[in-house]
Every structure is written in C-alpha cells, then in structure tokens.
Amino acid sequence: MALLEVDRLRIEFPTRRGVLVAVDDISFSIDQGEVLGVVGESGAGKSITGAAIIGLLEPPGQIAHGTIRLQGQQINGLPNEAMRRIRGAKIGVIFQDPLTSLNPLYTIGRQLVQTITTHTDLTTSQARDRAIDLLNEVGIPAAKRRIDSYPHEFSGGMRQRVVIALALCAKPGLIIADEPTTALDVSIQAQIISLLRRLCQEHRTAIMLITHDMGVIAETADRVAVMYAGRIAEIGPLRDVVKNPKHPYTVGLMDSIPVIEEENDELAHIKGAMPGLQEIPLGCSFNPRCPDAFDQCRRERPDLMPTGNPNQVAACWKYDGTTNND
C-alpha cells in the first residue's frame, strides 16, 4: 500500500466569471521513503495540490471531487480538528522562503517546543531536549546555545534548516516541500538538498518535492511527475523521464536544460506560454504549442496512458493503443 494516494483530484476556484479549474483530475501516489518530484511552470497547479493534501487550500479554492488517502485513510473532507492533528504530525511541510516562514517575534526554540508539545506527550523540558537534537540533526552548529536565538539572527540557509527541523518535529511519514530551495543561494541549495536526501534515507520519510527547477529534481527525486496547466502530463522514474521523456512537453522541458558538454549556441525552448486557467484550450491543453499535435489532440483530452515502459505513463494521444508489453 502506498503511503499517499491521490485519486482523480480536482480543485476548483469558483469566481464570478465562472469556475476555474486549477487542478484537473490528477492521480498519483507516493511510497514510504520515496521522493516524488513534482515539476512544472508556475501556475501548473503543483503548490495547490500540495495545499490540498494538507487541507489548507485558500478560499475560495475547494476540492470538487477525488480522494486523498494517507496510509489508506481518506483525509480530504475530514473535520478541521482531525485534519489539524494530521498536519505537522503525519505530514510535515516546508515552504519556499525561510525568511518569512518563521515568526520573527519568538525564539526558534519556542517555536520548536510549541510544535513538539502540540503533537506529542513530551513535557516542555523534554521537548526542549528534542528540539536541540533536531537542530543538531539538521546541522545547526552549537544548537544548545542557538536555540534561544531569534530567526533574524540566522542566515537564510540556517533558517531553512530550522524550518526543516520544524517540519520534522513529530517525525512525520511524509514531507511536502514546496520549492524548498528556490529562495536560497545556489551553494546553499546543494546543502539543503543533500540534507533532505539524508533525512529521507535515515528516517524512511517520503518527500513530495514541488519545484520548477529540473536540476533540483534530478539530484533528489526517485520519481518525477510533470505538471502542465493543472494536469499531470507524464509520470515515471527519474532516469526514464529524464533520459527518455514521452510527453512532447517533457521532451521540450528536457531540451531546454543547458548541458555544458554540448557546444550548442542556442538553447532549445518551447514556443508560446502555458495558458492561464481561464483560457485552457479544448482537447489536450498543450496542443497549441505541441510540435506533434494532430486532429484528435485538438478535440479530446488525453488521460494518462501506457507508453511502452511499464513504470512511465503520459497523457498524450501519441501513445493511444500502446501497451506496456510492446
């Protein structure tokens, strides 16, 4: 049984100009200890999916249909209080900007202790010991001394380590990391990624890593889901998606990553831009930009379908009729 299963999830934003579909019938799963990279342009629906999983969709956003199951138990539609007990305890979250994620007026120790005591039976002094352990674990030097410092006394990278420690407080089985490295310097990014990787291996924690940066995914993820305009275009093992992308959008995405060895002056790019939510075209949402589009692509919306590789599926009519046994 997968740790997290998302099944035909659809998220809508009712507005007076009509209902906008931010996430349209997506399904995926994450196993224990697995890192699933979710990649896509901004506005593709990655972060909204993450917010929906922890039950913190911003109004007026709402789940129109579909289910989210954690360890087999459905968690969407739970009462607020029950959902609150899951957040932080079973699902940890890491946000993009460590500079704004921490409350500036409380010491990091106080924020850690509060989170620990909320989800465990530890006393305040036990929670403090655990907080120091956590800070050590995420690589804060002199944790014992620095636990009483305020967030502004840390650098950006150190703050992101604190944020990770906060996400780990109650040893959650799943961490949703929403652009965890985007706001950091490149050198710090690598450190944070290796930290996440290490924690994932040591605690068998699964990570849903949301990012627009293919480089981060390439270094971290076991599997990759490529999102485009509210749908999953392709999902499969990292190596297969990178080396042998099936969906034309993924192909374009991979071509646009600069490779130093190649002496190519001009970087390939996909023509056009991702459509806004109110102007998603009929048929496959990628069809106006797709070099391979044919008639069916402009009429019918493709679901994820087998591509010949048993682990890799893509939402593209090119693979209509393909089976995994080919």
Added chain:
Amino acid sequence: MVLYVLKRVLQAAGVMLFVAFISFVLFNYVGDPVNNMVGQEATIEDREALRERLGLNDPVVVQFSRFVAHALEGHFGISYRLQRPVKDLIAERLPATLELVFSSAILALALGIPLGIYTGLHRDTWLSRLILSSSLAGVSLPTFVIGILLIYVFSVSLNLLPSYGRGEVVQITGSWSTGFLTVSGWKAIILPSITLCLYQLTLILRIVRAEMMEVLLTDYIKFARARGLTDRAINFGHALKNTLVPVITVTGLQIGSLIAFSIITETVFQWPGMGFLFIQAVHFADVPIMAAYMVLVALFFVIINLIVDLLYFVVDPRLRIERTVTIG
C-alpha cells in the same frame, strides 16, 4: 539600550524646544501684549515702562531663554481675561481633564482591542458586519454630535445622568481634586467619557482588525497552520503578538488625540478641564493660556511617543539587535 533611550529623550527635548519657540512667538508677537494688559487710558510712557518691566525690549535670544526658563518652572504669565496666573488656572483644571482622558482611554482599549480581534478573525459573520457598520458610523459621527445625542437621550429625555460638570469632587492634595470618590462624580463622568472614547475606539478597532487580517496572511502564520498548531495558539499567540507594534503606535497616537478631542467633549459637557479653558481663551484671544496649553499638549504627545518607542523595544526583538549593532 541606554543610548537609544538617550537619543529619544534628546529628540523629544528638541521637539519641545521647537514648540516652545512657536509658543513664544505667539506669546510675544501675536497682538501686542502691552495693549492687552493696560487700559485704553494708559500713556505712552506707561506703556514704555511696562515694556521695559516685561523685558520686551531685550534681544530676542534673551527673551526666549527667559521664556523657556519660566516655562520649565511652569510660569506662563497672567491670563489677560481672568487676571490670574496661568499656572494656577491650569493646575486647577488638569485633574478634570486627566480623569476624563484616562477613563476614555481605558474604555477605548478595553472595547477596541477585543472587538478588533473578533472582527479580524471572523470576517464574514453577521456580528462582524454589524460591528464594522457601526464603526463606520462611529467615524462619521462628530464627537460633539455624539455628546449632544447622549445628553438628549440620557439627560433630557430619561433624566438618568447629569449633562454638565464633574459632580461632587474631593480635594486630595492642594490643587488635585478627584471625582472618582463620589457617586455623583462617577455619574458625571459616564457620558463625557463615552463621548470622548467612541472615535478612538473605532480607530483602534479598525487598526487591530486590519493588522490581524494582514498578519493572518503571512507565511509564518501559514507555516504555523501547516505544522498543525491549534487555532488558539496561532490566533492569540503568533498573530496577536505580531499585530502589537502597529497597534501600539496607533493606540499611543489615539491616546494623545484624546487630549485634543477633550476640548470638544469638555465644551459640550461644560467639563471644567483644560480644554474648556483653552477654547474660552481662543474666544477671548487670551494668548498666555493658549501658549501654555500648546506647550502642555505638546509635552503630553512627546511623553506618549517616548513610551511608545520604549514599548517597541520590549515587543520586537529585531529592534533590540539593530540598535545594538548601530551602537556597538
């Protein structure tokens, strides 16, 4: 920390000196003080003698330093109209104004902050809408209209509460009298303090609400939610504390404003305070009282601002650091 306080105190002293100068100019050059003090039949020699005696022929710098020295001792000359030292007049009126301002400030804070938190947290309930609509009415109702309406309802129609004066007062020391020790004193302060607090109450309510709503949208609140903290811990621990800095600023200013608005309330209720004294001074161009009042009000504002600055320090750790960095 000490340097920070020192810097603030020096700034405050600068402001006071500036106000004192304006007040001095007003005192000495607006209208002719000699004309105001002697009768029509005084001869030119009499006037010149008086000028000399008042020191009006000295250089401006000398006159100004003398003015400041006198002001520091509380001397602002003699009221043209009442022919009594301004110092005594103000000392008599000060307790009445301070009691009124104090009760209004307590009322405004005790009601404004909780209502602001409530409407900030529960944006779309009917109660919030009701509170907000009445708060707009609160901003639109001029203070004196509120006073008149209250008098009409509670004094004229229902005959429940007095419409003017302080009621019975008890002398505590020399010039300090209080209305808080008698029943009639308590009754007398109810309508004026409600009148005076309403506008400030509205502003405090609105700023608390706006700050609360803004803080609730920040990343650290979202992150606190994502960590599964309880609503109680988030709303009253994390959010409320972060609204404090702007709320303290506005609240401080509003309490300062209470002193200014007490002019109106005191006029409506004929409350024997400084504001009432001041407005009569404006009517009769009684410059010494106007000048003294101006300095006194400026002093209140400066002190309140100083307290607000020091409170920032207590609330926000970031300030403590930045200051020590700039200092050391």
Added chain:
Amino acid sequence: MTINRTSGRKGGFGHWVRQVADHDVFYSFTRSPVTMLAAFTTFVIVFASIFAPWLTPHDPFNPASLDLMEAFTPPVWLEDGTWKYPLGTDDQGRDILSTIMFGNRISLIVGFFAVLLSMLIGITLGTVSGYVGGWFDVVTMRLADAQLTVPPILIALLVDGVARTTLPRELQEEMAIYVLIFSIGIAAWPQYARVTRSGAMVERNKEYIAAARIIGIHPVRIMLGHIVPNVMGPTLVMATIGVALAIIIEATLSFLGVGVPPTTPSLGTLIRIGNDFLFSGEWWITIFPAVALVVLVLSVNLIGDWLRDTFNPKLR
C-alpha cells in the same frame, strides 16, 4: 493562482481612468447597494446646496421675512406644527429646512476648498520631495511626520485661534470662512505629501523619466507632466475621505464657536445655536442639523471607503 487583474499600478492617470471605467469597478459599484445609496444621497445634497437660493422654501437670512411670532414652531408632525415650516423654526423664526440647506452649502464649500488646499500643498511638497530629494525632502518629511502625530483637528484649532488673534476684530466675521479653509487645509497636507512623495520616488526611477531628463526637459515640466498625473489616482481616493474629515472639522470648529459666524451659519453653527434650546424642549433646532451633518459625512465616507477598497484591495 488567484486572479489578480489590478496588480501593480502600471502607467499614469490614463491607466487610472481606464481602471475606473473597467468592468470590475462598475460591477463592484452595482453590487454595493449601500454605496449606490450613499452616492445618490451625496448627489442630492450637493445639488440642493448648489441651488439652495432657488430651492429653499424661505430665505432665512432676510430679516424682513422673519417673523418672531413664528419662532420655536415645532416640526409639522407635532402639535402646533405647520407645513409652512416642515422641520420647524428656530428662536428667530428661521425655517430649519432652509437653514440646513444653506448650512450644507457652507459645510461643503469649506470641506471642498480645504481639501483642495491640502492637496495643493501636499502634492507640491510631496512631488518636489520625491523627485528632488536631498535636504528639502528631509525637512519636508520631518515636518510632515511631526504634524501627523498631532490630530488635524487640534492643528486646525490652533491655526484658527492664532489667525483670529492676529486679525482685527471687525474683519473676523468677514474673513471667518477663509480662515477656516486655511486652517483645515493646513491641517491635512502631510498625508497627501506622503503618498505623493512615495509615488514620485517610484516614478522618478523609471526609464521614461530618465529619458526626459537626458533630452533636457525642465524638471518642473517633468514633475507636472509625468509625476503629478501618475500620483493623482490614489490622492483622489484619499481626498474623498478627506472631504468628510474636513466637514467634520469645520462643523466642530463652528460648534466650538470659532468657525463661521451665526450670520451665515454652517451645520456646526446651527447645532451650536440649537444646543442652547435642547433642555427647554425645542430639540428640533439642534437635532435636525445634527442628523443632516451625520448623513452628509456618512455618505461621503461610504463612497470614500468603497473607492479605497476597490482601488486598493489589499486594505480590504
């Protein structure tokens, strides 16, 4: 993922006008019955004030037409009331309805011109501060900060008090309305200066301004032609609420007896006159002008609030 159509101010007064005409704004107006009602009320009051000399049933300021025998007539629905004076008469037999209409006129004139003066001072100082910077900016903003800590009503009261002591007594009544406009106008400039300054600073760093500077256009022309139009939008929204505030200040000063004289009464003066009769039972002399004042201020405030919410959704 939220739909943000009014993100950022892009370009100038024209852009702002387009925003006004934009579907969203019109939609929001039609969706807000309270705002529509407030706009209608304001329109009626302004209309009645402009044409007061032709619309009022009586001429309250012509002593010949006054009849002391008809003083203290109660409103029409009370005993002794008459349709001749629908809202009753005051101690001199003046028709309350007529005096209110003329009072509105004075209140609106003072409110409007005081805000105009504030804007003139504020926008001028703010634009120069933001565009030129330097010591001028430091001094202006220090002054603005200092003044902002003191409530405008107190500033107006002090300025008014000083002006009255300087003016010779015989000129005081005649000049009262100008003194008021001046005092209230002086009291409110810092807010406009601040908003204008921050707008000017943003605009100054844009390329088209740099280009204009390089080709040698005179700074005054740059400020008037490019900076000022760009900061007008938010300033006008502020000005709406400013008018309400100015009307309140005017009414308060007049109520305190240091505003417009009883010979050409504003709403505040009328309330002051009527206040003396509150205890003897002639409540209508003071309550009706008070209600008129509240309705006027509330309507203008509601429009201002709506404008602010619509053009600055963040503050909602």
